[in-house]
Amino acid sequence: MFYNSLFENSLKILPIFLFLLFVAPVILVLSSLFYGYSENWFHLYNYVLSEYIINSIFLIIGVSFFVVLIGVLSSWLVTYYDFTGKSFFEWALILPLAVPPYILAYTFTEIFDTYGSANILLNNIFLLEDKKVFFPNVRNIYGAIAVFSFTLYPYVYLVSRMAFINQSISIIEAGRVLGLSRVGAFFKLSIPLIRPAIFAGLALVIMETLSDFGAVEHFAIATFTTGIFRTWFGMYDLQTAMQLASLLLIFVTVFLVIERISRKKASFVSRNSLYKKYDIIKLKGYNNFFAMLFCFTPIFMGFILPITELLNWTINYKLDFFNIDFLESSFNSLLLAIIAALLCTMISFLVNFSARFQGNKFLLSLSSALMLGYAVPGLILAIGITQLLTFLDNYIEFFKFNFILTGSLIGLIIAYIIKSYALSNSTIEASFQRVSSSLDDVSKTLNISGIKLMYKIHFPLVKTGLLTSILLVGSEVIKELPATLILRPFNFETLAVSAYNYASEERMYEAAAPSIAIVIVGLLPIVILSRIIKNSRPGEELWKKKLV
Amino acid sequence: MEKKISLSLSNIKHSYGGSDFILNDINLDVSEGEIVAILGSSGCGKSTLLRLITGLEKLNYGAIEIYGKTVANKDFSTPPNHRNVGLVLQEKVLFPHLSVLENVKFGIKGKKSFRTKKAIDLLNLFRVDQYVNSYPNNISGGEQQRVAIARAIAPDPQILLMDEPFASLDEDLKKDLRHETKKILNNNNITCILVTHDIEDANSMADRIIKLKDGKIDN
Numbered sequence: 001m002f003y004n005s006l007f008e009n010s011l012k013i014l015p016i017f018l019f020l021l022f023v024a025p026v027i028l029v030l031s032s033l034f035y036g037y038s039e040n041w042f043h044l045y046n047y048v049l050s051e052y053i054i055n056s057i058f059l060i061i062g063v064s065f066f067v068v069l070i071g072v073l074s075s076w077l078v079t080y081y082d083f084t085g086k087s088f089f090e091w092a093l094i095l096p097l098a099v100p101p102y103i104l105a106y107t108f109t110e111i112f113d114t115y116g117s118a119n120i121l122l123n124n125i126f127l128l129e130d131k132k133v134f135f136p137n138v139r140n141i142y143g144a145i146a147v148f149s150f151t152l153y154p155y156v157y158l159v160s161r162m163a164f165i166n167q168s169i170s171i172i173e174a175g176r177v178l179g180l181s182r183v184g185a186f187f188k189l190s191i192p193l194i195r196p197a198i199f200a201g202l203a204l205v206i207m208e209t210l211s212d213f214g215a216v217e218h219f220a221i222a223t224f225t226t227g228i229f230r231t232w233f234g235m236y237d238l239q240t241a242m243q244l245a246s247l248l249l250i251f252v253t254v255f256l257v258i259e260r261i262s263r264k265k266a267s268f269v270s271r272n273s274l275y276k277k278y279d280i281i282k283l284k285g286y287n288n289f290f291a292m293l294f295c296f297t298p299i300f301m302g303f304i305l306p307i308t309e310l311l312n313w314t315i316n317y318k319l320d321f322f323n324i325d326f327l328e329s330s331f332n333s334l335l336l337a338i339i340a341a342l343l344c345t346m347i348s349f350l351v352n353f354s355a356r357f358q359g360n361k362f363l364l365s366l367s368s369a370l371m372l373g374y375a376v377p378g379l380i381l382a383i384g385i386t387q388l389l390t391f392l393d394n395y396i397e398f399f400k401f402n403f404i405l406t407g408s409l410i411g412l413i414i415a416y417i418i419k420s421y422a423l424s425n426s427t428i429e430a431s432f433q434r435v436s437s438s439l440d441d442v443s444k445t446l447n448i449s450g451i452k453l454m455y456k457i458h459f460p461l462v463k464t465g466l467l468t469s470i471l472l473v474g475s476e477v478i479k480e481l482p483a484t485l486i487l488r489p490f491n492f493e494t495l496a497v498s499a500y501n502y503a504s505e506e507r508m509y510e511a512a513a514p515s516i517a518i519v520i521v522g523l524l525p526i527v528i529l530s531r532i533i534k535n536s537r538p539g540e541e542l543w544k545k546k547l548v
Numbered sequence: 549m550e551k552k553i554s555l556s557l558s559n560i561k562h563s564y565g566g567s568d569f570i571l572n573d574i575n576l577d578v579s580e581g582e583i584v585a586i587l588g589s590s591g592c593g594k595s596t597l598l599r600l601i602t603g604l605e606k607l608n609y610g611a612i613e614i615y616g617k618t619v620a621n622k623d624f625s626t627p628p629n630h631r632n633v634g635l636v637l638q639e640k641v642l643f644p645h646l647s648v649l650e651n652v653k654f655g656i657k658g659k660k661s662f663r664t665k666k667a668i669d670l671l672n673l674f675r676v677d678q679y680v681n682s683y684p685n686n687i688s689g690g691e692q693q694r695v696a697i698a699r700a701i702a703p704d705p706q707i708l709l710m711d712e713p714f715a716s717l718d719e720d721l722k723k724d725l726r727h728e729t730k731k732i733l734n735n736n737n738i739t740c741i742l743v744t745h746d747i748e749d750a751n752s753m754a755d756r757i758i759k760l761k762d763g764k765i766d767n
Contacts, residue, residue: 173628177604179657
């Protein structure tokens, strides 16, 4: 009885504690705006800040254009048309999600540089004596736009595809009867109706683009993240780095707010729409070829090409693939991924159970507020957590305890949990929603409540969701670069950090092993996602069984 | 004077994916301005018949003519946007991202001022003009259905097709809307095919009632 009430009370406090832990780093970073401004700040303000802003905006505009073009059109093609390879493209279009932008940036430079694989290959094929250069330089902002577009378009593809799949066919048919052609219905109805979904996907892309450090650093593009890193580790001015980070945070928040407002305004959900199977049109001739080419290009550029190049490095340069460094960094990555994934999943499970068990609206809104951690760029989170740990260390020292938090794995784990909570929470929340609330009521009448209810009823029922969450968070943690780079303990290498270190020393071939390992781990959530999408159309199973 | 035939269905047979015929040998002529109710239980093929007339479904056998022009036979099908028919369904299929006024204006051709005036006149006729700037999700089910009928009539279709248009409404609302719709259809001499399983709908709206049973017209 005592333990049960202790458990129930702890459940009430947990989301509040977590909320404070999640916002503390952000508040610490933002507080820097109210401190004094150093000479470095004025130097940045006068000479480079405008460049950071212009480059960031240019990147966002370019990437947004291409991800919408690729993501929306490819999802439209695979949903409403039948063409050669359609069933392959349906899931393969998500594959580039497994390749982090920094790895694509490393491979792109090695492929398209003057003496890169692509130029060498073409020169060899055409037996050219003067080494001709066929491809433009990619180490610039245009190259970065290509890299982000080919790795991040799956965010828009995924949400658009879900939206197209669940779109009311009756509405499109009503438009057709009112005089719209197929193409007209696409532009006037389909696209405006899925606009909130496109915005949601685009918001994720923009946040990822603004947060990226590895790719822009490799291409030597001056953006907020490279600026923050250089200010901190080049000028050793943490204060100014935090002030820059605050500006970036404001930048990200503005996009987040715009996205929320646009979603709120547009209540595009069509209620009462009966499920109807949509007509799938078979494409022939040129149309078939162009549809196929359109879907194949992003998969080729974002997945096949980098993987081929990574394998090329591994095979042709006879690398000692499983050397001790690789094994050590793999072990470290795996260790971090397991700890962070288990903790994050456990926390989301407890928070969701708590919100459901208490039926408390405040806890529910707190739980959704925790999801905003995903939007905080890793670099900012790292700075905030460093500040938080330094602050806590001072207290620990005051109480004469003999350990320090700064530079330990704790900071890293906190950062991963904050970054991945949204992933974990959305999976577990969905699992909880599938469990009927009547089960809770019946359990209570059977005198099962508190810990017992959680352990005996909810845990077995949401087990699949928990496992999915562990896999998703684990793979996200292994890919994460900027926060890991800053918060890792001294000499503690992970796969992402190894790939970054090798690439920054231009030892590209040695970057192959950790990069391939990251991509393989990144494929895990893709398998899960493609299964979720496949089963997402309401009534699909009934159609298969010809019950409607 | 003999009235023109606005819709002619000859030897319509239809099946889904080569299974049993859901419609079997349907022959029907509908005069201009006539309201014909097709009555039948669920699954008897009445909605399929409407989908064939609109062109949303490709015809397997037979022919469909609208004002003497063949719009579908087994080799050829005019797309729905070129058939000049209006469609009202039981489910609410107003465009959720457009206001009530924009929904009604959607199918009207011509200058902006003309389209707006025509749409407002129709909304006025159906007594929903106070919602011009509202969005479909913010008005009631009955009001949504009024807007849906106004939208279907707005482009001056040669034939209006209605599939269980009053099914989701309560009794009082049904009665009012049947009466208003019939009056508007008669005043504007609009040919209408009403598909329903409710004998009350058929009796109060139709000039002629046809029963459909197991895919055939039941004489």
